[in-house]
Amino acid sequence: MERNSTTGGGLMKRNNRIKIVLEVSKAYFSSATLFLLYFFPLHAQDPIPSCPLISKVTANCDTLRSYSQRTDTVAVPQIAFPSGFQQLGENELTDSLGILNPFLEKLRLLHAGFSTDTIRIVHIGDSHIRGRILPRTTGTLLTETFGAISYIDMGINGAFCTTFTRPDRISDIAALHPDLVILSFGTNESHNRRYNTLLHYRQMDELVRMLRDSLPNVPLLMTTPPGSYDSFRKSRRRRTYSINPRTAIAVETMRRFADDNGLAVWDMYEAVGGRQRACLNWQEAKLMRPDHVHYLPEGYVLQGELFYQALLKAYNDYVGY
Numbered sequence: 001m002e003r004n005s006t007t008g009g010g011l012m013k014r015n016n017r018i019k020i021v022l023e024v025s026k027a028y029f030s031s032a033t034l035f036l037l038y039f040f041p042l043h044a045q046d047p048i049p050s051c052p053l054i055s056k057v058t059a060n061c062d063t064l065r066s067y068s069q070r071t072d073t074v075a076v077p078q079i080a081f082p083s084g085f086q087q088l089g090e091n092e093l094t095d096s097l098g099i100l101n102p103f104l105e106k107l108r109l110l111h112a113g114f115s116t117d118t119i120r121i122v123h124i125g126d127s128h129i130r131g132r133i134l135p136r137t138t139g140t141l142l143t144e145t146f147g148a149i150s151y152i153d154m155g156i157n158g159a160f161c162t163t164f165t166r167p168d169r170i171s172d173i174a175a176l177h178p179d180l181v182i183l184s185f186g187t188n189e190s191h192n193r194r195y196n197t198l199l200h201y202r203q204m205d206e207l208v209r210m211l212r213d214s215l216p217n218v219p220l221l222m223t224t225p226p227g228s229y230d231s232f233r234k235s236r237r238r239r240t241y242s243i244n245p246r247t248a249i250a251v252e253t254m255r256r257f258a259d260d261n262g263l264a265v266w267d268m269y270e271a272v273g274g275r276q277r278a279c280l281n282w283q284e285a286k287l288m289r290p291d292h293v294h295y296l297p298e299g300y301v302l303q304g305e306l307f308y309q310a311l312l313k314a315y316n317d318y319v320g321y
Helices: 006-039 063-067 101-112 133-146 167-174 197-214 246-261 274-284 297-319
Strands: 119-125 149-155 180-184 220-223 229-233 239-243 264-266
Touching: 101 119, 101 133, 101 297, 119 133, 133 149, 133 297, 167 197, 180 197, 197 220, 197 246, 220 246, 246 264, 246 274, 264 297
Parallel strands: 119 149, 119 180, 180 220, 220 264
Antiparallel strands: 229 239
C-alpha cells in the first residue's frame, strides 16, 4: 500500500530514482567489463618480476635472497677412518657469531660463477703446518670444489703463537691480502711442563690483536692441535711415552679465547677423540712418527681431509640458511 503522506511519497520517489540509477550503472559496467575482458584478458596472478642482472646488483644487495640460492650446497665426502679410530666427536666448525660469513659468501659467489676473483687463504702455524701436507691437502680439495683458491701455508718448526707476534711476520701475512687467516698452534705451548693458561691466553690475545690491526675485516679461524705424547727417559737406552695431559687444557683455553674474542674454531682434537681417544686413535692406527708428536704423511692427509670436510659443512650450513 502506497503512503499518502508527504514524507512517505517523497521516500517512494527517491527509491524509484535509486533503482533507475542502479539499473543504468549495471548496464554500463557490464558493457565496460566485456570490453576490458575482450581486449585485456585477466590472469590468475601478476607475472613474477625477473631477477635483476648481476651487473645491477649493488654491493649491499643480499644476492642469496635475490637469486634464491640458499640451497646451493656441495657434496660432503665421507672420511675413511682407520679401523682403530674410536669415540670420534663431531667434525664441524664452531662459529655461532657468523664470523666466517664474509668468507663463505665469497666461496658461494665463486662456486656459482658470479665471481672470478681468487680467494686467498693464509694458514700459519707450527711444524704441523710447516710439513705442508695438511694445508696442501685442504687447499687442493677446496680448489677442486670451488675453483680459484690460493691456499698459502706459513708454518715454522717449533713455533708458538708468539713466534708470529713480530711486525715483519704480520706484514708478510697482510701483504698477501688474505680473505681468511687460519691459526694452528697449541702443540708446543702444551709441551711446556710449566704450561700456564693465563700466559697462553695473553699470548693468543697479542697475536690476534696484531693481526686485526693489520687486517681489520678479515675473519680468523683457529684450529686445535691433534694431540701428542710426553716422553720420559727411564734409562740411557729406553724412553717411555705417556699422553700429554696438558693438550686438553690448552684446547680448552683456545676455545675459551675464541669464544671471548670472536674467532671461529675447528676443534680437531675433539673431532678425533678428545681427551680419551685422540692420541690413542692416532697411535693405534700407526699414523704417528716415532717421536709421538709428529705424524706420518698419511696422518697429515687425513687431518687435511677432516679440515676440508668441516669447511664444507660450514659452507653448506651458510648457503642452506
